[in-house]
Amino acid sequence: xxxxxxxxxxxxxxxxxxxxxxxxxxxxxxxxxxxxxxxxxxxxxxxxxxxxxxxxxxxxxxxxxxxxxxxxxxxxxxxxxxxxxxxxxxxxxxxxxxxxxxxxxxxxxxxxxxxxxxxxxxxxxxxxxxxxxxxxxxxxxx
Amino acid sequence: xxxxxxxxxxxxxxxxxxxxxxxxxxxxxxxxxxxxxxxxxxxxxxxxxxxxxxxxxxxxxxxxxxxxxxxxxxxxxxxxxxxxxxxxxxxxxxxxxxxxxxxxxxxxxxxxxx
Numbered sequence: 001x002x003x004x005x006x007x008x009x010x011x012x013x014x015x016x017x018x019x020x021x022x023x024x025x026x027x028x029x030x031x032x033x034x035x036x037x038x039x040x041x042x043x044x045x046x047x048x049x050x051x052x053x054x055x056x057x058x059x060x061x062x063x064x065x066x067x068x069x070x071x072x073x074x075x076x077x078x079x080x081x082x083x084x085x086x087x088x089x090x091x092x093x094x095x096x097x098x099x100x101x102x103x104x105x106x107x108x109x110x111x112x113x114x115x116x117x118x119x120x121x122x123x124x125x126x127x128x129x130x131x132x133x134x135x136x137x138x139x140x141x142x
Numbered sequence: 143x144x145x146x147x148x149x150x151x152x153x154x155x156x157x158x159x160x161x162x163x164x165x166x167x168x169x170x171x172x173x174x175x176x177x178x179x180x181x182x183x184x185x186x187x188x189x190x191x192x193x194x195x196x197x198x199x200x201x202x203x204x205x206x207x208x209x210x211x212x213x214x215x216x217x218x219x220x221x222x223x224x225x226x227x228x229x230x231x232x233x234x235x236x237x238x239x240x241x242x243x244x245x246x247x248x249x250x251x252x253x254x255x256x
Binding site: 021 | 237
């Protein structure tokens with residue numbers, strides 16, 4: 001499994017974990033169960049940490065994208081042909097894609113009432129995928 | 143001491159039978175605390191093996207990780223439904239079901255790819 005697949009798997013795993021716990025908690029809270037699953041201190045702590053991790057992963061991915069776009073274009077080596085224009089184009093299209101994605105995701109979230117954590121997890125996956133795709137364009141021209 | 147070791151079981155007429163069917167489950171769970179975990183384990187095993195061998199029969203190849211994850215989701219849903227009735231399932235068993243479900247998801251997302 002490559003890095004991208006592993007990263008996406010980890011983010012989806014944390015999202016699934018939060019969903020399972022939230023499903024149980026909501027079901028129990030709606031039916032007036034005395035002791036809900038989140039009353040267990042260990043599970044409550046795990047739930048909070050997973051939430052926090054997803055939010056910080058999104059912040060880190062956004063930071064990584066900013067750093068990536070601010071980096072200087074690669075310098076040509078001896079006997080190597082580098083087209084700096086494709087690098088700039090890749091970065092610009094990356095920003096454009098993330099901008100469109102944010103607008104669409106906000107609309108979907110507000111229309112369908114999706115919890116913000118779901119959008120943030122998906123957004124993190126897409127940002128990392130875009131960075132790796134741009135890097136692939138710069139490296140191999142694919 | 144012998145009174146503690148050989149306490150008589152409570153019979154159904156000692157429960158408030160006006161509360162309905164849940165009393166039967168509560169009485170059974172109180173008499174044999176291992177009953178509910180065994181039921182859940184049996185359900186998990188049946189769902190996992192049946193989906194795995196069904197997939198293998200239909201397509202010639204089974205995905206064990208997917209079967210494990212699906213069985214985990216069924217398990218956790220049934221466990222949460224059981225938790226709505228008081229004194230049927232303990233929090234420890236419920237959390238174990240959640241953990242099994244998360245392990246199934248991890249197995250599916252990180253190791254179950256071809």
